[in-house]
Amino acid sequence: MGIRIGFACTSAALALAACQASQMQFEPALTAAPARPAPPPVRAAATLEGQEAQQIEALFAEAQRVLLLPAFARNLAVVAQEVDDLRVAPWGRRIAGEDLARLVQGGQPGFSYVAVPVRWLSGGTSTIGWDRALDAISIRLAPEVRTHWRSADARVRSCAVNSAAHELTHTITRTPPVLDYTIADRGFSFARHFGQHFASYTVGAVAQCTWLEEQGLLVEGLAACVRTYGTNRFRTDDCEQ
Numbered sequence: 250m251g252i253r254i255g256f257a258c259t260s261a262a263l264a265l266a267a268c269q270a271s272q273m274q275f276e277p278a279l280t281a282a283p284a285r286p287a288p289p290p291v292r293a294a295a296t297l298e299g300q301e302a303q304q305i306e307a308l309f310a311e312a313q314r315v316l317l318l319p320a321f322a323r324n325l326a327v328v329a330q331e332v333d334d335l336r337v338a339p340w341g342r343r344i345a346g347e348d349l350a351r352l353v354q355g356g357q358p359g360f361s362y363v364a365v366p367v368r369w370l371s372g373g374t375s376t377i378g379w380d381r382a383l384d385a386i387s388i389r390l391a392p393e394v395r396t397h398w399r400s401a402d403a404r405v406r407s408c409a410v411n412s413a414a415h416e417l418t419h420t421i422t423r424t425p426p427v428l429d430y431t432i433a434d435r436g437f438s439f440a441r442h443f444g445q446h447f448a449s450y451t452v453g454a455v456a457q458c459t460w461l462e463e464q465g466l467l468v469e470g471l472a473a474c475v476r477t478y479g480t481n482r483f484r485t486d487d488c489e490q
């Protein structure tokens with residue numbers, strides 16, 4: 250749930266206007282022309298070995314598989330219609346579910362995924378950004394994501410799928426190999442007071458609920474499931490064992 254990336258338009262009115270203007274150049278120009286280059290496989294950071302690396306790569310492979318399902322795109326379109334104000338970033342461009350699905354599924358011309366190494370954190374919250382330990386941009390996952398992914402309870406495991414799918418959205422760029430954080434959520438806590446919902450959290454929740462649906466565990470229905478896990482932040486109350 251990296252909230253330390255992208256742009257934070259949270260201060261005084263003048264600065265806010267300037268920040269919003271600066272975001273304009275990062276807003277995706279969305280056109281319809283599916284191409285679908287496969288997203289690169291996610292690798293654990295080279296500093297990880299054995300089970301530590303395998304668990305990360307298995308988690309992200311699963312998240313990528315779910316994101317490419319037709320059912321994911323269908324569910325995202327349904328959810329996006331119910332979410333009143335879905336944006337690629339706080340104060341960023343509004344985006345339709347179909348366009349967001351195309352962006353995430355690699356079918357949006359001009360946009361692609363950048364392969365970013367992933368490692369576990371010993372504390373704190375998940376994030377993406379410059380990693381001094383690796384001298385590169387990395388995804389760092391909070392310890393509870395590992396706990397979720399290792400759980401024997403499928404509902405708990407689904408929370409790890411949410412986290413991985415969420416972080417993957419931040420690796421979409423239109424300036425490869427440089428990440429421009431087309432999908433960002435920094436400053437989300439302020440923006441959500443204005444009723445904004447974010448592509449990163451929505452994709453995470455829809456991926457989680459699509460995964461549960463696939464397991465036959467979507468007993469509460471799609472809309473209720475997505476509400477449980479959140480589209481403007483990740484609600485983890487139901488992720489405890």
Ligand SMILES: [Zn+2]
Pocket residue numbers: 250251252415416419433434449
């Ligand atoms: Zn995030």
